[in-house]
Amino acid sequence: MATVTETRSVQELQAVCKQIRRHIVTMITAAKSGHPGGSLSAVELLVSLYFGGRMRHDPKNPQWKERDRFVLGKGHAAPVLYAILAEAGYTPVDELNTLRKLGSIYQGHPDRRFIPALEASTGSLGEGLSLACGMALAARLDGSPTRAYTMLGDGEIQEGQVWEAAMFAAFHKIDNVVCIVDYNRIQLDGFVKDIMDLEPLTDKWRAFGWHVIELDGHDMNAVNAAYDEAAATKGKPSVLIAHTVKGKGVSFMENNPKFHGMAPTAEELQKALAELA
Amino acid sequence: MATGTKFELKMGAATREAFGRTLVELGRSNKDVVVCDADLSKSTMTTYFAQEFPERFFSCGIAEANMVAVGAGLSSSGKIAFVSSFSAFLLNKGFEQLRVTAAYPDVNLKAVGTHSGISIGEDGPSQMSIEDLALACSLPGFAVLSPCDEVSMRAVIHEVAAHKGPVFVRAARAKSPIVYSEGTRFPIGGSHELIAGKDVTLISHGLLVAEAIRAAASLEAEGISARVIDMYSIKPLDRDAVARAARETGAIVAAEEHLTDGGLGVRIAQVTAETTPCVMEFAGVNNVYAESGTPDELLDKYGLRAVNIAAAARKALARKGAR
Ligand SMILES: Cc1ncc(C[n+]2csc(CCOP(=O)(O)OP(=O)(O)O)c2C)c(N)n1
Numbered sequence: 001m002a003t004v005t006e007t008r009s010v011q012e013l014q015a016v017c018k019q020i021r022r023h024i025v026t027m028i029t030a031a032k033s034g035h036p037g038g039s040l041s042a043v044e045l046l047v048s049l050y051f052g053g054r055m056r057h058d059p060k061n062p063q064w065k066e067r068d069r070f071v072l073g074k075g076h077a078a079p080v081l082y083a084i085l086a087e088a089g090y091t092p093v094d095e096l097n098t099l100r101k102l103g104s105i106y107q108g109h110p111d112r113r114f115i116p117a118l119e120a121s122t123g124s125l126g127e128g129l130s131l132a133c134g135m136a137l138a139a140r141l142d143g144s145p146t147r148a149y150t151m152l153g154d155g156e157i158q159e160g161q162v163w164e165a166a167m168f169a170a171f172h173k174i175d176n177v178v179c180i181v182d183y184n185r186i187q188l189d190g191f192v193k194d195i196m197d198l199e200p201l202t203d204k205w206r207a208f209g210w211h212v213i214e215l216d217g218h219d220m221n222a223v224n225a226a227y228d229e230a231a232a233t234k235g236k237p238s239v240l241i242a243h244t245v246k247g248k249g250v251s252f253m254e255n256n257p258k259f260h261g262m263a264p265t266a267e268e269l270q271k272a273l274a275e276l277a
Numbered sequence: 278m279a280t281g282t283k284f285e286l287k288m289g290a291a292t293r294e295a296f297g298r299t300l301v302e303l304g305r306s307n308k309d310v311v312v313c314d315a316d317l318s319k320s321t322m323t324t325y326f327a328q329e330f331p332e333r334f335f336s337c338g339i340a341e342a343n344m345v346a347v348g349a350g351l352s353s354s355g356k357i358a359f360v361s362s363f364s365a366f367l368l369n370k371g372f373e374q375l376r377v378t379a380a381y382p383d384v385n386l387k388a389v390g391t392h393s394g395i396s397i398g399e400d401g402p403s404q405m406s407i408e409d410l411a412l413a414c415s416l417p418g419f420a421v422l423s424p425c426d427e428v429s430m431r432a433v434i435h436e437v438a439a440h441k442g443p444v445f446v447r448a449a450r451a452k453s454p455i456v457y458s459e460g461t462r463f464p465i466g467g468s469h470e471l472i473a474g475k476d477v478t479l480i481s482h483g484l485l486v487a488e489a490i491r492a493a494a495s496l497e498a499e500g501i502s503a504r505v506i507d508m509y510s511i512k513p514l515d516r517d518a519v520a521r522a523a524r525e526t527g528a529i530v531a532a533e534e535h536l537t538d539g540g541l542g543v544r545i546a547q548v549t550a551e552t553t554p555c556v557m558e559f560a561g562v563n564n565v566y567a568e569s570g571t572p573d574e575l576l577d578k579y580g581l582r583a584v585n586i587a588a589a590a591r592k593a594l595a596r597k598g599a600r
């Protein structure tokens with residue numbers, strides 16, 4: 001049986017997070033377009049999965065049948081996933097700066113035609129949880145220990161399909177699916193509370209029959225613990241309501257709606273890299 | 278019709294920009310005009326309307342299906358509702374609602390999709406709308422329009438606001454060259470012959486109108502006289518203009534930033550089959566999803582340039598000659 005990525009200490013994971021953040025800002029600057037804010041807010045949540053031993057996967061064997069699955073519902077945050085896949089050894093690190101360029105494997109949104117290790121082609125918001133439910137059900141049918149993870153944006157969960165999937169997962173007691181809501185409070189046009197407020201959000205998921213884990217999405221210990229709690233929860237699906245900061249780690253991007261979908265300038269990149277040193 | 282000399286075009290604003298500005302004009306002259314947007318108002322440019330008429334602007338969040346049906350409800354109650362998003366999300370996520378809440382009961386809903394085609398560039402296929410015309414044209418009773426420049430977009434938006442019935446208007450992200458002079462009229466169901474010609478007819482819409490004009494210039498240098506028609510009204514289609522082109526030039530090239538399946542080209546082919554069968558060639562996205570790249574690179578790679586249209590015209594002429 002294929003090996004599982006080794007577990008690392010919290011300090012080591014935090015160092016990986018910094019490296020991932022440096023990749024994110026560098027590659028988006030090189031591309032001159034892309035989505036830094038929602039990539040930076042998701043770093044700890046994904047690093048725990050891929051490097052903290054929370055997800056069973058093997059970069060040397062990407063098609064390992066019993067691997068855990070990860071679907072990036074909020075596909076525009078592709079840079080964080082690309083940086084992680086590259087650092088994990090799935091794809092070349094030295095090509096990250098070809099992001100969004102013609103012929104690059106690092107397409108604007110996750111594209112399975114270019115990177116087979118991606119579990120889904122996403123970018124049209126709202127589809128991730130449904131896909132993950134299907135993958136989790138397939139594993140159940142196959143008697144496989146596979147768990148399916150998906151990360152959704154807080155704006156993304158305004159899509160009705162997300163709530164159809166939420167109802168579906170609870171009804172079918174899909175306890176091997178984990179939904180992560182990156183609750184960074186900003187979407188494209190501005191703050192979530194001004195576009196389409198979600199509150200009371202934990203109550204909504206609970207009412208839909210989910211086990212709800214609320215946490216600080218940048219606290220590595222809390223993130224690791226949340227995934228462990230989700231894995232131990234049987235009979236119902238689990239959702240992580242992760243409070244995060246859009247643009248986390250780069251002072252001038254933090255909580256700044258402007259950096260939802262705008263690349264830093266070369267000068268801004270230098271400032272960002274200095275902060276992420 | 279074309280401004281300046283026959284083939285010379287000056288760059289203008291994006292059609293989405295013209296759409297946003299025109300909504301404000303409509304809002305000022307008609308208090309029944311209301312606008313819904315799904316977290317893309319700064320991209321669709323409905324933000325201008327939102328700023329001036331906040332009480333008549335409804336933020337729907339990222340929930341296009343709900344937005345379309347809410348718009349249909351507003352329109353069913355006497356408002357003139359414009360619902361807007363990227364064309365890909367509006368048509369694909371909102372299709373069932375366009376069908377059952379707008380087309381079927383013949384509701385006065387105005388759906389405007391921006392960022393159409395592959396010229397959105399770097400974001401890639403999930404955001405590219407290349408099926409929208411096929412979908413919209415399949416809806417009974419819908420009028421479907423694809424203006425090519427800021428002048429025609431402004432006129433078309435005024436037309437569709439005055440028109441009673443469901444409408445889909447297609448807008449682009451990229452800036453487009455100015456083809457028309459102010460004051461030109463754009464009735465639903467019409468078309469404009471931009472360049473007269475007798476050997477072959479190039480028919481296009483949206484961003485490819487400018488490419489067709491450039492193709493006509495290069496064909497003229499080879500001694501080929503190409504007629505150029507802007508078929509801004511995809512549905513209803515100007516059947517007379519199509520039949521005349523078929524009869525008088527005997528060869529038609531349809532060029533569009535859309536799948537060749539289900540786009541303007543096949544609609545033209547249906548008319549020629551029913552009226553005056555003629556040789557046809559199709560320039561469009563051919564049964565494939567594109568990828569990330571700059572708009573220019575993608576238009577080159579996927580064959581949506583003047584050179585491709587000119588090549589298709591030569592091929593059509595050769596086939597016409599062999600008949
Ligand atoms: C169905 C759909 N509608 C609209 C968009 C355009 N869009 C891309 S990102 C975005 C905002 C996403 O906000 P959120 O989910 O909160 O993501 P995050 O803040 O984590 O980046 C929008 C509206 C899209 N990609 N898909």
